């Protein structure tokens with residue numbers, strides 16, 4: 098460890114971003130106190146572990162950084178300092194092996210976050226990081242000190258530098274409730290409203306469809322949206338609409354379209370293994386006395402949920418018109434009418450815009466106050482991109498503080 102620099106740093110928010118900042122700062126010789134509103138830190142990280150903890154992705158760096166879309170220019174420099182390979186090496190050093198899944202996603206072999214978090218917290222505590230739990234930050238007091246609500250009542254404190262790593266606004270029960278948005282706005286910082294990202298969408302199913310297919314997976318379809326999104330995958334039909342990996346991947350575009358135009362119409366190719374001509378030709382074969390349902394199943398493998406979707410969205414007259422039916426199978430239009438609420442989303446878009454920050458992630462209007470993690474205004478699909486950028490920005494903020502404290 099480096100020699101003490103006798104400066105105190107308050108990190109507010111003990112998720113992956115805040116803990117990574119704490120690691121950098123304690124190694125840099127600062128006195129580090131982590132404050133968190135919850136009775137324990139890293140709750141969203143632990144929740145991510147129930148899905149196997151997809152920590153990062155193994156694709157080439159150029160492709161990896163493209164996942165941050167319009168924020169690539171701001172996230173790329175952070176990932177150049179601490180990217181997917183560094184993150185894997187960091188996990189290994191903590192004592193955990195990783196493996197690359199068939200989709201290129203990277204997971205710890207233990208497929209859980211709890212042992213990793215436990216080992217990490219022990220290392221941080223052994224190095225002198227102090228944790229203050231059940232300390233809910235309430236903003237700045239008139240004398241510019243930090244105000245907290247604690248089980249012992251209100252408390253105020255000062256530090257030589259502050260890192261805010263308060264998370265987004267999804268899954269409030271895990272601690273990040275987005276209440277900080279108003280606190281920063283009151284302090285004069287511009288903050289983009291938090292929006293759901295990697296979220297499900299509402300579809301106005303008929304009562305029959307909802308009862309019959311709620312919870313069923315729609316396997317291997319191609320989802321297209323305008324000319325900007327086309328991907329093969331699967332998703333789940335829910336009581337209210339649709340959710341799951343394929344929907345999440347398109348969610349930013351779909352959400353923005355609904356915001357601008359009131360709805361987003363996706364196109365589903367229900368028979369991705371056949372061309373339109375092949376579907377046409379197969380459907381035109383002699384049906385004899387067979388029902389349409391068994392004809393569809395026998396010729397193009399459409400049954401169950403796929404057949405249900407056709408009946409839900411295709412006008413009745415199409416069902417007896419082979420070319421129209423084939424067209425519907427290769428491009429079924431489904432209108433999405435609303436994004437599911439932020440609290441249900443995997444992550445948040447919006448937050449502190451990079452224009453409000455300098456290159457060390459310090460607020461331009463508040464020297465000595467840094468921001469990191471999901472509370473920054475970027476978004477990315479699932480696939481390990483969220484955690485990777487949270488770790489990388491936490492690390493960058495930590496180094497930013499060391500640099501600022503001189």
Ligand SMILES: Cc1cc2nc3c(=O)[nH]c(=O)nc-3n(C[C@H](O)[C@H](O)[C@H](O)COP(=O)(O)OP(=O)(O)OC[C@H]3O[C@@H](n4cnc5c(N)ncnc54)[C@H](O)[C@@H]3O)c2cc1C
Nearest residue numbers: 110112113114134145151234264272273470471481483484
């Ligand atoms: C169900 C689910 C599964 C996920 N799976 C994955 C995955 O497999 N891979 C992946 O890359 N990402 C995944 N994510 C996303 C990932 O977990 C988050 O992006 C990441 O945890 C954000 O890190 P953070 O440090 O910015 O914020 P958080 O982890 O949200 O931490 C913020 C902390 O700040 C504290 N806090 C908030 N407000 C205050 C306040 N006023 N005072 C004091 N403390 C406060 C909170 O209690 C919390 O501990 C998943 C998310 C969810 C919900």
